[in-house]
Amino acid sequence: MQHYSILIANETNTKSFIDSILNTNDFSEFAALNELRGDVLSKHRIEELIYEEEHHDLKIATSSITQSLKSMSTGERKKIVLEYLISTKPDYLILDNPFDNLDQEAIQSLSTTLKNLSKELILIVLLSRKNDAPNFISNTYKLDKSGSLEKINLNSNLVKEKQFSIKIPEPILKIDACEDPLIYLKNVSVNYHDKPILTNINWKINKGEFWQLKGANGSGKTTVLSMITGENSKGYGQDLYLFNQKKGSGESIWDIKKKIGYYAPTLTHNFYGEHTLEHMLISGLNDSIGLYKLPTEEQINTARAWLVVLDLYSKKDTLFIDLPVGQQRLIMVARAMIKQPLLLILDEPTENLDDASASLFVALINKISQETSTAIIFVSHRNEVGLQPKNIFELQKTKNGSIGVITK
Numbered sequence: 001m002q003h004y005s006i007l008i009a010n011e012t013n014t015k016s017f018i019d020s021i022l023n024t025n026d027f028s029e030f031a032a033l034n035e036l037r038g039d040v041l042s043k044h045r046i047e048e049l050i051y052e053e054e055h056h057d058l059k060i061a062t063s064s065i066t067q068s069l070k071s072m073s074t075g076e077r078k079k080i081v082l083e084y085l086i087s088t089k090p091d092y093l094i095l096d097n098p099f100d101n102l103d104q105e106a107i108q109s110l111s112t113t114l115k116n117l118s119k120e121l122i123l124i125v126l127l128s129r130k131n132d133a134p135n136f137i138s139n140t141y142k143l144d145k146s147g148s149l150e151k152i153n154l155n156s157n158l159v160k161e162k163q164f165s166i167k168i169p170e171p172i173l174k175i176d177a178c179e180d181p182l183i184y185l186k187n188v189s190v191n192y193h194d195k196p197i198l199t200n201i202n203w204k205i206n207k208g209e210f211w212q213l214k215g216a217n218g219s220g221k222t223t224v225l226s227m228i229t230g231e232n233s234k235g236y237g238q239d240l241y242l243f244n245q246k247k248g249s250g251e252s253i254w255d256i257k258k259k260i261g262y263y264a265p266t267l268t269h270n271f272y273g274e275h276t277l278e279h280m281l282i283s284g285l286n287d288s289i290g291l292y293k294l295p296t297e298e299q300i301n302t303a304r305a306w307l308v309v310l311d312l313y314s315k316k317d318t319l320f321i322d323l324p325v326g327q328q329r330l331i332m333v334a335r336a337m338i339k340q341p342l343l344l345i346l347d348e349p350t351e352n353l354d355d356a357s358a359s360l361f362v363a364l365i366n367k368i369s370q371e372t373s374t375a376i377i378f379v380s381h382r383n384e385v386g387l388q389p390k391n392i393f394e395l396q397k398t399k400n401g402s403i404g405v406i407t408k
């Protein structure tokens, strides 16, 4: 049985490629799939299943369990949906970046599952990262942005490292002073429906520190982040201090949010309107999605200085939605950073990026850590090549919930 690994770049129209294979199949390389039934494991497919659960009460992939797909962690969802797809016995399966968002153990386990599956059905694995390619697949292709396939050797084409050389501009206003630690979780524990998730977490984050937050799927990383952003009601009644204020002592969620820059890939979907890059950055000063007031000259200059740093000044009037995804993420980080918050949170920010875009993203974050006094929390399962966190906070699962361990 033939299987295929296909390297995709961020400019590739993956959705149209997948639709084409499943429906019209315009690719001679996949002529063998005609008349066969295929299915796809992708973010989009998982979102469709969540939609069915939420809007039509249809528990398609979760019929045998009580927990909803939506309340599961990303890794848990992927596993459950894959099991469901396999149970429907397709002839072939297209997997869109199946290893993204998975922890090391889950990657090993999925690799073994795919290897076993390869004896029963045809696998077409789409990958943004070369290192993710399963080693039992020898047919390797690249799908370019025009939608054509080219046979390639995955070991060639090394990514060239790019650096940003221009200095990050000063913020217009300094955010209120705050004593160390900025964030303090003291013996914080969280249960969901009597199931312990976090147990006695102790974590101090001081000004300017660069932390990577790691942990297996479902270990509670998102839960910890929601405590830090003040959004999780389970923070009440605990020894949780956000910017020197105890949670529940009358602070407003907006006061907390003003001090935090936050980026997760799903946030990009909020900016589908017609926003130029310059306006995107200026709107970061007001935490708004569009621009409602005429910007001041100082605001325009700061936004332009950031565009120069990113080497995107020539595109200042380009629409954000027209940028390739790698450049969109640089803009989103600059937008979160333009007011130079006390804390920058990046939740799996390199998800779905190709090797070249991920390397550029990592270079920007290292630069922010070196040139500003903003503390950073970078959540990632991958050991991103070149990322230079000073410390690592790792959630380690136990049967009583995850404990937090400083591993660097």
Ligand SMILES: Nc1ncnc2c1ncn2[C@@H]1O[C@H](COP(=O)(O)OP(=O)(O)OP(=O)(O)O)[C@@H](O)[C@H]1O
Pocket (backbone or CB within 6 Å): 071, 072, 073, 074, 075, 076, 101, 192, 193, 197, 215, 216, 217, 218, 219, 220, 221, 222, 223, 224
């Ligand atoms: N509202 C909820 N109700 C029930 N269980 C929940 C809820 N929110 C989270 N959980 C459970 O809490 C655990 C931790 O979830 P969380 O999303 O914080 O993990 P994570 O480390 O971010 O995982 P991943 O890396 O897979 O995204 C998971 O087992 C999840 O199913």
